Amino acid sequence: MIQNEKLLTIGQFAAMHGINKKTLMWYDEIGLFRPAAVNPENGYRCYSYRQSAILETILLLRELDVSVSEIQDFMKNRSAASLKILLEEKITALDQSIEHLRSLRKTLCSYHEHMETLLTMDLSQIRIVDKEERALVTVEITGETSFEKEVEMITAATKKCQLRRLHDASYGTMLPVESIYGGHFEDYTRLFIEIPDPTASVFTEESAEPRPRESAFHIQSAGRYIQAFHKGPWKEIPRKYREILDFAEAQNLTLYGFSYEMGINENVIERMEDYITQIEIPVS
Numbered sequence: 001m002i003q004n005e006k007l008l009t010i011g012q013f014a015a016m017h018g019i020n021k022k023t024l025m026w027y028d029e030i031g032l033f034r035p036a037a038v039n040p041e042n043g044y045r046c047y048s049y050r051q052s053a054i055l056e057t058i059l060l061l062r063e064l065d066v067s068v069s070e071i072q073d074f075m076k077n078r079s080a081a082s083l084k085i086l087l088e089e090k091i092t093a094l095d096q097s098i099e100h101l102r103s104l105r106k107t108l109c110s111y112h113e114h115m116e117t118l119l120t121m122d123l124s125q126i127r128i129v130d131k132e133e134r135a136l137v138t139v140e141i142t143g144e145t146s147f148e149k150e151v152e153m154i155t156a157a158t159k160k161c162q163l164r165r166l167h168d169a170s171y172g173t174m175l176p177v178e179s180i181y182g183g184h185f186e187d188y189t190r191l192f193i194e195i196p197d198p199t200a201s202v203f204t205e206e207s208a209e210p211r212p213r214e215s216a217f218h219i220q221s222a223g224r225y226i227q228a229f230h231k232g233p234w235k236e237i238p239r240k241y242r243e244i245l246d247f248a249e250a251q252n253l254t255l256y257g258f259s260y261e262m263g264i265n266e267n268v269i270e271r272m273e274d275y276i277t278q279i280e281i282p283v284s
Contacts, residue, residue: 007037007046017055032072033058057083064090110170114264114278123229123276126247131225131280135217136192138174143187154191170194172262177255177281180245185238192218192260220260223282226253229264230277237261237277244281253283 014021027033028045033055035045061071066086074082117123139153154171171193179187195217226248230240241259248255259281269275 005036005048005050007048010035010045010047013047013051013055017052017059019059027058030068030072032068032075061086061090064094066090107170111267115268117229117278118265118268118276121229123231126226126228126244128251128253128283129225129227129280131220131222131282133222134220135195136220137195138190138192138218140190141188150191154193170262172260175259175261177257177259180241180255180259180281185241190218190258221257221282224284225280226255226283228279230279231273232275233272234275234277237279240277240279244279248283255281255283257282 008016010021010024014024024033024035024045024047028035033051036048036051037046038044039046058071058075061074062068070086074086139156141150141153145153171191173188174190174192175185175188179185179189226244228240228244228247230237244255247253259279261277261279263275264278265274265276
């Protein structure tokens, strides 16, 4: 027994650290964290308050998903330097998890906004809305680009943006305003993916060096936009664009830049006849 030091029972020590006493028994059995003393008469484990810092370090590492074997290796060669290295690794991993959760939250908020639109708005109306700036990664397409090639390109762009899945971000197509005025409503020139966190680095396929924000993204500027919705197959969208042109002329508005199209209800429909495409075009 340690002299002149008050010891705690296994139950008291476990309660102080918010864990089950069976955890302490297991840590003792595997040699990870041993009691300060064992009562020779009854075999009860006793712990010293001074052991709290070590146990809290072990519990913190376990909460960070550090394996028991890794913690055992650390405990055998415990030092400020080894703990610093281990914590730096876990801080980096934690930062990545936080970034993913932020992106996931933004995606969920976008889905929620789309559902709110479906449930509360008159989708037959064309309106003017104010939009915030957003950063897009784009890939160029032509009328000759096959659907299979588009899928391949957008998948590659998703990986390049360090997104885990395509649906971690909003995506759609871009149609130049010149094509709209010219009546060429199917002359799409780009696919886009909205980056949930544009402050994160974007990497090229050829290099691991981060690209500057201006060259990495297409910036969809903030400002006033015409917003309209088309329900039905894509082949019928030209009809909605003619309505948009009539609306813009009546309101003395000029379209510029690109039209940004994206589906907003793909995850709640079965038939293409129910598909809703959101169309947004900047105006002056």
